Amino acid sequence: MEYTINKLAKIAGVSTRTLRYYDEIDLLKPSRINSSGYRIYGSKEVDLLQQILFYRSIDMKLDEIYRIITSKDFDIMDSLIQHRNNLLDKRDQIDVLIDTIEKTIANNKGEIIMKDIEKFEGLKKQKLDENENKYGKEIRQKYGEKTIEESNKKFMKLTEEDFSNMGKIEKEMIELLSQVLISEDLDSDEAKKVYEKHKAWLMFSWGTYTPQAHAGLAEMYVFDERFAKYYNDKAGDKAAGTLRDIIIKYAI
Amino acid sequence: MEYTINKLAKIAGVSTRTLRYYDEIDLLKPSRINSSGYRIYGSKEVDLLQQILFYRSIDMKLDEIYRIITSKDFDIMDSLIQHRNNLLDKRDQIDVLIDTIEKTIANNKGEIIMKDIEKFEGLKKQKLDENENKYGKEIRQKYGEKTIEESNKKFMKLTEEDFSNMGKIEKEMIELLSQVLISEDLDSDEAKKVYEKHKAWLMFSWGTYTPQAHAGLAEMYVFDERFAKYYNDKAGDKAAGTLRDIIIKYAI
DNA sequence: TTTAATGTATTACGTAACGTCAATGTCAAT
DNA sequence: ATTGACATTGACGTTACGTAATACATTAAA
Structure with missing residues (x-):
């Protein structure tokens, strides 16, 4: 199953600009480029995007997400725990404010x-x-x-x-x-x-x-x-x- | 009592860049410019800066601060309460994350x-x-x-x-x-x-x-x-x- | 008084993660 | 052939400054 940028954007609930940006920063590359220069995504990319969006939904920065999805499970745990601690700190700061x-x-x-x-x-x-x-x-x-x-x-x-x-x-x-x-x-x-x-x-x-x-x-x-x-x-x-x-x- | 930009920056604990930026966006203008083009601040500006920094310390955006310091007390209360609600929302969101x-x-x-x-x-x-x-x-x-x-x-x-x-x-x-x-x-x-x-x-x-x-x-x-x-x-x-x-x- | 150090000014790029044009090319349908 | 929907690549705007780079002013040391 292949998707153009608009199709993928719709099933993932993001904008095409977002997908182009993710391509630009190498976070999510299309599986191929067709003869007209269009970005074509495969099911592998759909899955990867879901991952990315999950991490994004917990307020992770894109460069951290990049590190996660290009690393091993062990580092993922570290990142998650670290990120949880960051959020805890942030919440405490807000409490003070x-x-x-x-x-x-x-x-x-x-x-x-x-x-x-x-x-x-x-x-x-x-x-x-x-x-x-x-x-x-x-x-x-x-x-x-x-x-x-x-x-x-x-x-x-x-x-x-x-x-x-x-x-x-x-x-x-x-x-x-x-x-x-x-x-x-x-x-x-x-x-x-x-x-x-x-x-x-x-x-x-x-x-x-x-x-x-x-x-x-x-x-x-x-x-x-x-x-x-x-x-x-x-x-x-x-x-x-x-x-x-x-x-x-x-x-x- | 008059202060050059560096003096003011030091007693207020901010950078000179910050003061120049506040000048640029009309948030805090020097009381006068001397013959060499230097920014000169008076005690009125010191007080105003303290106000600004207080609002900044509770994570208010500069344009909101601008609105506050150029308005009446009633609006200040509104802003504070509104801002408090924003922070409460933000904290709840972080809890979910x-x-x-x-x-x-x-x-x-x-x-x-x-x-x-x-x-x-x-x-x-x-x-x-x-x-x-x-x-x-x-x-x-x-x-x-x-x-x-x-x-x-x-x-x-x-x-x-x-x-x-x-x-x-x-x-x-x-x-x-x-x-x-x-x-x-x-x-x-x-x-x-x-x-x-x-x-x-x-x-x-x-x-x-x-x-x-x-x-x-x-x-x-x-x-x-x-x-x-x-x-x-x-x-x-x-x-x-x-x-x-x-x-x-x-x-x- | 000349030199050196410090202070100040302006201009401008970089940041994070896109939104929003703008100009232009491609595809499917009429 | 034309139209409309969709694609492309720029490029500017956003926030609150940090960080040069370059040039002129003031103060301190020699």
């Missing part, structure tokens, strides 16, 4: 993450509103009233915990920072701890972390007066600048 | 899936070897001896169940097929059921399904004498050809 997005959506309801000012004020407002709350059963009940769905509940709980931790860590950082303001020693253990606390705090809200982004934020602390005021009020004069210096020093 | 690979690895330990002949013979051999087994505790014990790990156990159990189901379905199909051989009516309910059973049977071993691949396999049933003999023996003369005709009729 989803997590980051969900945190972003939750944390600032559409505000851009770089506009951390909003987050600050959100935190402060929440602290004022709930005045001395301990993040116990009360708040969970409050959230529960709003969101009945299981998924949402779990979600709110997560950010609730995050808020609690963020507040704690930030407090510790401010404490250490005011010590550094007195000693003025950026090489001190306290300074380094300030950096670490700030990084930890940041990771709660960003989910993702790079030293460069951290340093970028540090610059903003001095240039944006709202940031500057916030820290200077909390830890003392020149706190914002010192915090920036510390971050730059240890982040890069 | 992983499943398919694991079935492939398990089913024929490295044999190529298209070589279904092997699978046939494997099945037959297994049936002979275990002679009248009911896929009960005995076989589970046997598998348990070989693979102690939890993951593997769960895995073997899955294929064990699959084998059981596959055998049942195939038997039903053979039964229906022999009826069709007598009636010779491809429009009958039995013929259609044959197709459905065969498809179900196929999905166990392939995990993924396309009508074209199904039709391709059907062709093989006639051309490969081992297939032909298998079905003719089971359901009667001309069984392989009839099965092919049925599949082609309903699959495409």
Whole structure:
């Protein structure tokens, strides 16, 4: 049984362009070329194409497929296992991305993450509103009233915990920072701890972390007066600048 | 504070090529060009770049990022939620792929899936070897001896169940097929059921399904004498050809 | 101050796996 | 002979840059 390129394309469910491309990269050559230069495929090629399409369906790259179909069974197993591991990794990465997005959506309801000012004020407002709350059963009940769905509940709980931790860590950082303001020693253990606390705090809200982004934020602390005021009020004069210096020093 | 392209690249952790590219596609323009034609960036651009890199870190395409940073907050929320859904879909797809690979690895330990002949013979051999087994505790014990790990156990159990189901379905199909051989009516309910059973049977071993691949396999049933003999023996003369005709009729 | 090293600019090819024209040739049927 | 369906080979477009190659600018060392 012989097939022209269109026939084969139809029974295999691919485009003729795909078959020409596979010919071009030597992945699937026609069994022969007829007198008019047409590609003619035999049943052997049909089978091979099915193989190729199976591997393609599990998202394998064509050069990997090429390696597979021109090798022995042992290597096929290796490839399959390897590919499975790649997919597992990829899935984990996507999970992280989803997590980051969900945190972003939750944390600032559409505000851009770089506009951390909003987050600050959100935190402060929440602290004022709930005045001395301990993040116990009360708040969970409050959230529960709003969101009945299981998924949402779990979600709110997560950010609730995050808020609690963020507040704690930030407090510790401010404490250490005011010590550094007195000693003025950026090489001190306290300074380094300030950096670490700030990084930890940041990771709660960003989910993702790079030293460069951290340093970028540090610059903003001095240039944006709202940031500057916030820290200077909390830890003392020149706190914002010192915090920036510390971050730059240890982040890069 | 102004930055040359290299400075900005370093504090942001990207390449200068990236910044030039972002300039080219109007994603991030320098605040000004100096007399020598150098790109000069200001603090506004630093902040914008941080935003861009955040969205990039969650795997957003640059044109989507462009839309986000040139729009209002409301649209940002839409984009984030949409993007989250895309990622969820992608993760589900990957789960399916992983499943398919694991079935492939398990089913024929490295044999190529298209070589279904092997699978046939494997099945037959297994049936002979275990002679009248009911896929009960005995076989589970046997598998348990070989693979102690939890993951593997769960895995073997899955294929064990699959084998059981596959055998049942195939038997039903053979039964229906022999009826069709007598009636010779491809429009009958039995013929259609044959197709459905065969498809179900196929999905166990392939995990993924396309009508074209199904039709391709059907062709093989006639051309490969081992297939032909298998079905003719089971359901009667001309069984392989009839099965092919049925599949082609309903699959495409 | 000359030289050397480094920084910046533009232009352009390469990537993966095809989709989509465009121009042209072949085959079967009317 | 013409038409329509199918075949061929280019060749550009896609995404987000990496990687030269070449030329001019700025800074540092000699």
